[in-house]
Amino acid sequence: MRIAMVSEHASPLATIGGTDAGGQNVHVAALSRALAARGHEVVVYTRRQSPDQPERVRLAPGVTVVHVPAGPPVVLPKDDLLAWMPDFGRWLARHWRTAPPDVAHSHFWMSGLATLAAARDTGVAVAHTFHALGTVKRRHQGAADTSPRERVGAETLVARQADVVVATCADEVSELRRMRLSGHTVRVVPCGVDTDVFTPRGPRTDLGEGPVLLALGRAVPRKGVETTIRALRYVPDARLVVAGGAPGEPELDRLARVAGMYGVADRIRFLGQVSRHDVPALVRGADVLVSVPWYEPFGIVPLEAMACGVPVVASAVGGHLDTVVPGVTGLLVPPRAPEVLGRALRDLLASPALLTSYGTAAAERARAHYGWDRVASRTEAVYDEVLAARTGEAGMVAVRPGTGAA
Template identity: 75%
Template sequence: MSEHASPLATVGGADAGGQNVHVAALSLALAARGHEVTVYTRRECPFQPEETAFAPGVTVVHVPAGPATVISKDDLLPWMPDFSRWLARRWKADPPDIAHSHFWMSGLATLSAARDTSVPVVHTFHALGTVKRRHQGKADTSPSGRIKAETVVAHRVDAVIATCADEVTELGRMRMPRHRVRVVPCGVDLSAFAPSGPRMDLGPGPILLAIGRPVPRKGVETTIRALGQVPGATLVIAGGDPADPEVTRLARVADRYGVADRLRFLGKVGRKAVPSLMRSADVVVSVPWYEPFGIVPLEAMACGVPVVASAVGGHLDTVVPGVTGLLVPPRQASLLGRALRRLLADPFLLSAYGIAAADRARSRYDWNRVAAQTATVYADVIASCRDGREGVCARMETGAA
């Protein structure tokens, strides 16, 4: 269940990003291991078929919940009861072995649908409201009840699959029992993201690359400010539309800090072009204020490119400082500039970090490995639920219940 993030969506839109990639890649990898996967997402167009074959073993179902039009994910909560009721009707006739909900609203809908069908539920949050509220404050547009709802989901699902150790700590603050949390990271498509392959001509180097949706929390402003401390470097920014207000604001920041002549805005880059773009950079910079996991550093590592990332969220797991790249505090332009100067001044270090980064990505974050770990969680939950039900039935038969 992925109510707002369809695996069929084009990545890079307002609500299309890492979760779309995660759901799509995990579904494909599970199907490749022999599992039958159905992805339920909300219908956003009246012409969408109810079911679409995504790949062998993977079907995408468009659930009629609310108007058949694109709606911001922050406005979807009122339509989750419709989503849930539709699932419940379908599952009464043909229940799945297990349900895996993605994002808190899918969690609410899935738990409600599973209540009458005894379907076990595991959940992946992808992002937690407590973290978003902490860093965005009044700029957080999430529904007011999100944090309370996430607590309900955390305590009622059969297991939570966290994507990094930092998320486990956050769940602990929500009093989520540790034994019901399993850590399984996001993965990377190693057939696309690899050190060898085509590259782009991005102009005179060294090249720093920042890629992602143009929103303030991604920390691109910090990178622009740091550019003034990295003489001769060019910063390439990929993502967003030239007319986007955030892109316009970042251009003004570059003017203010005197680095506009060393800044290039590429705009939106197609998903298939991202590997060649990353391979063309000397360093990929990813310094968001917070990051639930952070797929950009992982993809860069798989391409054999060193990463300088903020020491937050999943970056703490994926980037090994002094081995595959460097970690810096978020929103600290001077420290970021110092780290970039140090790295670019040592070609041997750049090469060593890139080799180690690619090796780490291959050994730990292949989607086949991630799917195997996820399937193990599924099997454990199914077995636990089956044993629990059998125990209840036995007690009832003996009059002990």
């Protein structure tokens, strides 16, 4: 099968941890590799961000990244890219007229607009993954939401015009139904984790005397690290390591001030940005991974920690509701509730047997349900279903929330 992955701002070649580089980049790169390993030919289309970037780069056997000339060849915030999506779509259409893929899979709403525009001219079938929904972002961030005002309406358009929406968790299905999207056009396929890299076995970063809590992710307020810092008052013996973000970032400075305000600065260590290569060892060095964002479309970091055999305490939002099994692989707590989080962490750290049990179950769950080959197999089945429906060999059937990984 010839598969086109369209990811306008999130290049699979990007360094993870920057302002607009995170879970989507990891997802597109890993899914493309896994599909290629299953015998498919994958081309990833992403926007050219430098005049020095070659048009085509080989990412892995069977995977090529193509840099699309849409807008100026400079790094731009993703919220500024909407004006260039018509150019992106026209470029795709020109190339697909002579060499059409069997299916195009767009990632994020702006990629969806460009892909659907190209598909209208070429007849290519379109699967779409949002990775994040504007309605959710606006609900939680309010006036701080920097998304273009057209986002929510455009997402509704993309959801209705794509052949299928590939949601990453059951909570996203509920959000899509609030947008009055018919359930028959939605399939649930979770994000995955590299279970050969993220494993309980391997080197561990020495994070000092325990117990050690780890918060890992981009330095943005919605990730909820402030909640974890405030919770540290209720876990007097624990230390917190915060990884992610570059030195001098406003959010890190703000978090340092919060730590001082609550009298826990002496128990917090800010590591700054950590290379992707060093993440597994860093995670293994912690006793508990804490991930308590206000909202989370899926949440790859908790899944990576689970694969490393590290218990997770996460906010009960988004994909966490699917991946973390309370009382089995970790705990779920309400977002923005530092006292509740503190009690949960204190009780968990007080029981070494429980930490071990959760960690073992977490690793087993990650291997059983979230390996990239399994995710690629399920994604491939969605593509097959769309193509079969296009030729009249099969219809789409209703999806029920909760039909993601068990």
